[in-house]
Amino acid sequence: MTTYTSRTEIPDHEKWNLTHIYPHHDAWKEDFNQVVSDIHTLGSYNDNIHNAEQFYGFLSEQEALMQRYTKLYVFAMLQNDEDTRQSSSQTLLDQVQQLGVKISSATSFFMPYLLELEEETLKRYIEEVPALQYFEKDLLESYRYKTHVLTKEKEEVLSQLGDALASPKTTFGMINNADIVFGDVTNENGEKVPLTRGMFAKIMESADRDKRKEAYKAYYKPYVQMKNTIASTLSSAVKNNVTLAKMRNYPSALEKALFGDNVPVSVYENLIETTKKNIEPLHRYMKVRKEKLGVEELRAYDLSAPLVKDVREDISYEEAYQTMLESLKPLGDEYITQLKAFKDAGVIDVRETPGKRSGAYNIGLYGVHPYVLLNHRDNLDSLFTLAHEMGHCMHSHYSSLYQPRISASYSIFVAEVASTVNEVLLIHHLLDTTTDKKMRKHLLNHFIDQFKGTFFTQVMFAEFEKTVHEKVENGESLNAEVFNEMYEKLFRTYNGDDLVFEEEVKFGWSRIPHFYRPFYVYKYATGYVSAIHIAERLLKGDSETLEAYLTFLQSGSSEYPLDLLKATGVDLLSPEPVESAMKTFARLVDEFGEE
Known part of the structure; x- marks a missing residue:
């Protein structure tokens, strides 16, 4: 690289x-x-x-x-x-x-x-x-x-x-980005050095369990120390949401948040209820993870550790782009031709340089073209990030091409569909074309962990948000102890009994910026199951689904999000899309768990 x-x-x-x-x-x-x-x-x-x-x-x-x-x-x-x-x-x-x-x-x-x-x-x-x-x-x-x-x-x-x-959001942002000082960890030379966020992410994927434990404790240390201050900011944010909902005559803060997209509360509740009814495969994965790691007790700092070792991940940007194009052929010639054209058209900022914003994003600009920021690192994660962001990019492109300015911007509710469809098509292409058994296991594990983070974790967050807002609406008070109790209970429900709890787990609520943007995270989960639903039919060569999906990409915000998705065959008013995604997850865990 x-x-x-x-x-x-x-x-x-x-x-x-x-x-x-x-x-x-x-x-x-x-x-x-x-x-x-x-x-x-x-x-x-x-x-x-x-x-x-x-x-x-x-x-x-x-x-x-x-x-x-x-x-x-x-x-x-x-x-x-x-x-x-x-x-x-x-x-x-x-x-x-x-x-x-x-x-x-x-x-x-x-x-x-x-x-x-x-x-x-x-x-x-x-x-x-x-x-x-x-x-x-x-x-x-x-x-x-x-x-x-x-x-x-x-x-x-x-x-x-x-x-x-x-x-409250601004204050938490200052605490989280400017004032937080993490504990110390031991570097390669045996010296104690301050932990950074970038180091934390890398260490949690390390094969060295002692290092993972040390980093986990160091990472949570300031959040535990500042629990009351952060509880105060989160409590204030929740109270503001509830107060504004009352002032504007909404039955609840949740209904205020869903109103703009015209989404009934039943969609939100169905997402949580159907996920919990079908949670067993996630619990089974925890058991598999414990066995693959060969540990007596699975701990929170074991959840990102690699389960498949020594897999080649050297993928240049050129190779990544070509692999993405190959994987997205089910979306048709016009889609692929446009993707090729974007590669060298001043649309994508590829490389990491000092001072450049971290992460990746796409932003559409009507009358010009979309812009995509990457920090490409020549590995598998970067390949998936490329496919993800170019999904957003093509959604922005098609919406701007086929819609007048007034309806060209698509709702956040449907924003993650196009990006995730691309990722699902990519993972299936890689699974279908690899002959290396170890690489196949690695890809399965990548898909499972992505599923866990983008779907299960976000549903858990969504349930936490719903519960804390209802407490305030019922006249109950919020503080660090209340947040801890709720978060720990949910974490146990979602992750199962094979995970042995660290004391720090219950403080997970204190580090989530999305909680200051009310009832936002559930859209990741609904977008994810919608994408799984669409991609699996595209892979079967379903021409009606392809036509409906391309129309969806061209539709911007011309209809309500649920109606746009329904036209592609995804009905989020029913439990079926979530149940279908849960079956996919169960199949992945079954194959990965095989010797």
């Missing part, structure tokens, strides 16, 4: 090209100044929309402004992520984020105004100005929120309180 010390060393075809957004900084500044001016124009519509022409004027100018603002934001974000150490990029991103707050404030009057407007008046406006048909579906959708939007004055107050209401 080549190590780069600077972006200048990387060939151009392995870097994204931001000149596709703005040819130079002066063009960015020009658009920035235009948005500043347009904010004033939008604000002047407050109390001044009295007819169809003015109504259309506000909506069309708002959309033009948001298209321009999105370009500004994406450019600033991508440039900052190239090298997060650059103060000039940080300044650019900060400026555009402040601009976003001003836009929100200037337009906060519109929703209360719209919902005071009689539906008959709105329909008359649309007849008078036919161009309003472009906005019609979204406008009528807004009436669903009628009982949940407050008066103009109250909405303005809530808009101004945004930073204060977000403070």
